[in-house]
Amino acid sequence: MSDYGKTLSKHRRLTILKFLNDSPEYTSNASILVEVCNGFGVRSTRDQIAGELVWLKENSMVTYEENDSFIIASITDHGIQIAEGLTRHDGVKRPGPGR
Template identity: 65%
Template structure:
């Protein structure tokens, strides 16, 4: 993976975690996450979101379940802490301070 792709992945992961942390019950589906990433200027495909969700799950930052046609992600407590900047993970971009 190139340095640019690595940077995009870190930003994509942060975008996903921040959205999940602000979502009701910390949950969303993959289709919505694709739209969210793209709306925040992080060019993203469905395959990329699926890969990031797998990675976030492996790291214990989100739980992921397949529900037939939908893949549903829920942020864990640690994932929310990272989204809020309270803790760090080398594979997730650190959020900027402030609102």
């Protein structure tokens, strides 16, 4: 993956975590996450979001359930700490001051 691709992934992961952190029940589905990322200028496909969710799950930041082609993701306590800038991870863009 290019440096640009790695940077986009870090931004995409932070966008997902911040959105889940602000969502009712800390949960959303992959289709909404595609629209959210695209709305924040982080162009994303459904496959990219699914891949980022796998990465975030492997790093204990989210959990998710798959029902056929429908994915429901929820943020974990560790993911909340990352989204709020209380903890850092090299694979996720650090949020700016004031979150």
